[in-house]
Amino acid sequence: MPEPTSSTGDNKSLPPGMVLGPDGKPCKICTAFRNWKPADTPKRGQDGSKPAPGIAATMAAMAAGGGAAVSQPDSDVRPEYCPPDVEQLGRATWTFLHTTAAYYPEKPTQNQRANMLTLLRSLPVLYPCSHCASHLDTNIRENPPDVSGRIALSRWLCERHNDVNVRLGKPEFDCSIKKTDERWKDGPSDGSCD
Ligand SMILES: Cc1cc2nc3c(=O)[nH]c(=O)nc-3n(C[C@H](O)[C@H](O)[C@H](O)COP(=O)(O)OP(=O)(O)OC[C@H]3O[C@@H](n4cnc5c(N)ncnc54)[C@H](O)[C@@H]3O)c2cc1C
Structure with a gap:
């Protein structure tokens, strides 16, 4: 799949930050809404x-x-x-994936492991943001999913999310089970989410 093109200030016909899809056309679901149209x-x-x-x-x-x-x-x-933009879609997808990992069994059955693998391997095929999917495909090939239990899966997923965070210039998340459980399952110990 070809790399997407993000337009720059040099291209007068496209707003800065607009991402082009594999067909060379502006890709709405690959672009943050704030970059979709000129501000005025x-x-x-x-x-x-x-x-x-x-x-x-x-x-x-x-x-x-x-x-x-x-x-x-x-x-x-x-x-x-x-409709969602690339950021809303990303937040919703991460919420689903991290929460599913947090509630995945400690000792999954063969059937649960197989279904989790199918879910994760489907993402690069089906995820609507094409350049996100392409990066994820490479990432999953280099780092095969660990579906052996919820602690390993939560860490694996956290690390894949961190790979995206780093690529986007965002801070990395602490991938210890304490922190991923706090964020996606238990809430902080101060009770503010209870
Ligand atoms: C598979 C996938 C690939 C993506 N690829 C791209 C891409 O190539 N280009 C692009 O522009 N956008 C991509 N996105 C979207 C991007 O990751 C963000 O979702 C989007 O930019 C919104 O970011 P955010 O700062 O609101 O928080 P998000 O990154 O969406 O995170 C949501 C929340 O998760 C928590 N969190 C953050 N990091 C971690 C972690 N490592 N482990 C556990 N929890 C964490 C934080 O509490 C955060 O508020 C992708 C999304 C997905 C699901």
Whole structure:
């Protein structure tokens, strides 16, 4: 699969950060929403007739006592009925995967191991963000999934997530079972999530 192209400021026809898909066209599910349209492009409402104010802009205006009359849409925030961008899809997928790993059995049956392997090996084939899928494919080939039990699986998944974090310039997560369980199963010891 060809590497995606992220446009730069040199390309006047595409907003910076727009990612092109394998077909050379702008790839919506590969791109963060804030990079999908130039900031000064008004977004349209659900009926396609007029620009819709973003949630943050609406809430800010209401907090300021101005009701919902907002003149300028918030270019980074979309209404909840909009399709996901690469970041929303990523957060939802990581939530599903880490939570599933956290609740995976300590001693899985052969059938559970086989199903987990199928799930993980399906991701590079089916994940809609093509360049994410391509990187994941390479990553899984180099680091085969450890489905022997929930501690090993949680660590393996945490490390794969960290590989993406590093590639995106984000901080790495502590992959000890204490920290992954705290984040995805038990919540912090201060009880703030109980
Ligand atoms: C398989 C896959 C591949 C992806 N590839 C790309 C890509 O190539 N390019 C791209 O732009 N985006 C990619 N994404 C999306 C990207 O990883 C993020 O989901 C997205 O940028 C949103 O990031 P975020 O900072 O909100 O937190 P996320 O990275 O989505 O993390 C969600 C939460 O998980 C926790 N967390 C963070 N790291 C770890 C870890 N290592 N282990 C356990 N928990 C952790 C944190 O509490 C964090 O708030 C990919 C997503 C997936 C699922």
